[in-house]
Amino acid sequence: xxxxxxxxxxxxxxxxxxxxxxxxxxxxxxxxxxxxxxxxxxxxxxxxxxxxxxxxxxxxxxxxxxxxxxxxxxxxxxxxxxxxxxxxxxxxxxxxxxxxxxxxxxxxxxxxxxxxxxxxxxxxxxxxxxxxxxxxxxxxxxxxxxxxxxxxxxxxxxxxxxxxxxxxxxxxxxxxxxxxxxxxxxxxxxxxxxx
Amino acid sequence: xxxxxxxxxxxxxxxxxxxxxxxxxxxxxxxxxxxxxxxxxxxxxxxxxxxxxxxxxxxxxxxxxxxxxxxxxxxxxxxxxxxxxxxxxxxxxxxxxxxxxxxxxxxxxxxxx
Numbered sequence: 001x002x003x004x005x006x007x008x009x010x011x012x013x014x015x016x017x018x019x020x021x022x023x024x025x026x027x028x029x030x031x032x033x034x035x036x037x038x039x040x041x042x043x044x045x046x047x048x049x050x051x052x053x054x055x056x057x058x059x060x061x062x063x064x065x066x067x068x069x070x071x072x073x074x075x076x077x078x079x080x081x082x083x084x085x086x087x088x089x090x091x092x093x094x095x096x097x098x099x100x101x102x103x104x105x106x107x108x109x110x111x112x113x114x115x116x117x118x119x120x121x122x123x124x125x126x127x128x129x130x131x132x133x134x135x136x137x138x139x140x141x142x143x144x145x146x147x148x149x150x151x152x153x154x155x156x157x158x159x160x161x162x163x164x165x166x167x168x169x170x171x172x173x174x175x176x177x178x179x180x181x182x183x184x185x186x187x188x189x190x191x192x193x194x195x
Numbered sequence: 196x197x198x199x200x201x202x203x204x205x206x207x208x209x210x211x212x213x214x215x216x217x218x219x220x221x222x223x224x225x226x227x228x229x230x231x232x233x234x235x236x237x238x239x240x241x242x243x244x245x246x247x248x249x250x251x252x253x254x255x256x257x258x259x260x261x262x263x264x265x266x267x268x269x270x271x272x273x274x275x276x277x278x279x280x281x282x283x284x285x286x287x288x289x290x291x292x293x294x295x296x297x298x299x300x301x302x303x304x305x306x307x308x
Contacts (some may be wrong), residue, residue: 028220049227053238
């Protein structure tokens, strides 16, 4: 844990300096997670602020130190989920968005052939976002936390308050869907190349 | 078919690793904390004004209830409430009224002749 419980207790008593310290301790980590969950750099700070805003107004409900980090993660997941749902209303990510060029880029990423310039990064981000359109926002976040953020099943269990087996099943299904979408995009690309 | 699936699995893992690298953690802007506190304060003031409105509404509702209670508890001075329906009916249609009880007078004058 990056902060001690005394600091949290002070923040619970409306000590703004203590709350500032908590934000500073977790800000970068939350920004990183949100960046990978929503993949829109321009909105990352806004969503991160929403996380800390929710933290500020619900801090008095916290009783024990051990649950603080999973709880902060849950707030992050919920804020990202709300953002993604709003985004989906605005713009649907469809499988057809995964162009042949993006599949080629994914292949190149596997082989490490392409330089990591900003354009390339952007295309990678777009490819993954298109693939993740195959699953719901909730599954997309779960998959990201496991596969990209590298959280363990134990950590996910604490965040979601769901048992490990249920999480495994859900992760497996979500990955299968993404894999299927990836497979069909790759097949499209192969048929395109053979013509 | 399975080897193709396994190959896709590996490629997806690689793509997700590349995605992690493609999404580096950004540096927070200088306005991060001021903006956060601005949002907290605006939410607080909204909550505060909402609470004030709710309190005013509750106070008004309580005052109205008390006023209605007091109004309902005051005994009415209207005599009709002190009588039963039968009594009131009897009073209104009393048989002692002279024009109903007194005998009919027939005027037998000579005019008809």
